[in-house]
Amino acid sequence: MLPEAIDERVKVVRHFNRSFTRQIGVLREGLLHSPYTLTEARIMFEIAHREQTTASHLGRELGLDPGYLSRLLTRLEQQALIEKRRSDNDGRQFLLELTDEGKQAAQLLDQRSRDEVAEMLNTLSEQEQQRLLKAMQEIEGILTRSFKFSEPFFLRSHQPGDIGWVAHRHGVLYAREFGWDERFEALVAQIVADFVNNYDPLRDHCWIAEMKGEIVGSVFVVRASESVARLRLLLVEPKARGLGLGTYLVEECIRFARQHGYQKLQLWTNSVLVEARHIYQKTGFKMIEQESHHSFGHDLIGETWELIL
Structure with missing residues (x-):
């Protein structure tokens, strides 16, 4: 493929990325009118929807650098949104769980996300x-x-x-x-x-x-x-x-x-x-x-x- 051809295609993809992220609001300071970033919300979502998960599993699932993830988890723990529990099966592992406050925050984010997407879809015809x-x-x-x-x-x-x-x-x-x-x-x-x-x-x-x-x-x-x-x-x-x-x-x-x-x-x-x-x-x-x-x-x-x- 000629260099000018790939450059043009890159521009199209990047334009789509900018347009879509603006449409769904992930670039706003607080995701879904909350105090949480997109990555923090994803972490809470993953913990909420898995019976058991660890930091290493989250890192693989979300593609996050271990150091960056560790800092985010520490911040969420300091905010009393998540807690760590030693695994009964492997004492070397710590399982991540949402606190009651964390569950309420995750449910609120989930509902707001659903409402925003529904609002966007409702502006469109069925076709x-x-x-x-x-x-x-x-x-x-x-x-x-x-x-x-x-x-x-x-x-x-x-x-x-x-x-x-x-x-x-x-x-x-x-x-x-x-x-x-x-x-x-x-x-x-x-x-x-x-x-x-x-x-x-x-x-x-x-x-x-x-x-x-x-x-x-x-x-x-x-x-x-x-x-x-x-x-x-x-x-x-x-x-x-x-x-x-x-x-x-x-x-x-x-x-x-x-x-x-x-x-x-x-x-x-x-x-x-x-x-x-x-x-x-x-x-x-x-x-x-x-x-x-x-x-x-x-x-x-x-x-x-x-x-x-």
Whole structure:
């Protein structure tokens, strides 16, 4: 590539960076009208959303110099926002936790962030929002080295036609791969019909995954109670398996459930769904119950899994 060509592209990228950081307000003195910098807020966010974390883990996750991170942690500790606790498993390690004041600060930052992004999105039409989200996901996919898809993918909310697709593809794939009869498709059809009829965008969500304009996956979060949500109907098409999409969809469900105030995320699956069970285990779910049942023409072992948020 000619030097003048790369110089021009660098200018475009830097202009986008300046424009976007100004738009989301990260250059203001206090992030989200708070006394905290962007890095301090990220540290509190990471501690709040992990059961156990250490300074070394935070450094790797956020790409921070150890000395700089140490100074920030000391400052947050002096402000009584975080505290250190010696690990029960390894006395050489200290786990970082938020104090009650730290939890309140993190919750306030999270709510303000959500409100500001929602305000920005509400100024756009539905078509503009979808274009923006797709562009953001494509940028993230291209720039993240660990990204496993060979082509950019796009997650979106459900649209007319998607609900029928979910029921149809579940019926086809589970019959082909496990020999389940049409009663399973009927069950899925009932689940998605209940989702549409009782849909509350503040408590429920459906993600549809597309690659090259083709639907390749889906998952749902639905309200079970004020404090408990259910993850339902995780599906990844065979052509998109082994690429990390299933894990990504489950992680989106976890993020949604946390952001919307749920305390637990539960799911029901069967022991024969080995790949799905591996994803649930990897993302922190624990199996809490098993029971044998005869369904869809087969003897199965049903399992209830749970994640404390």
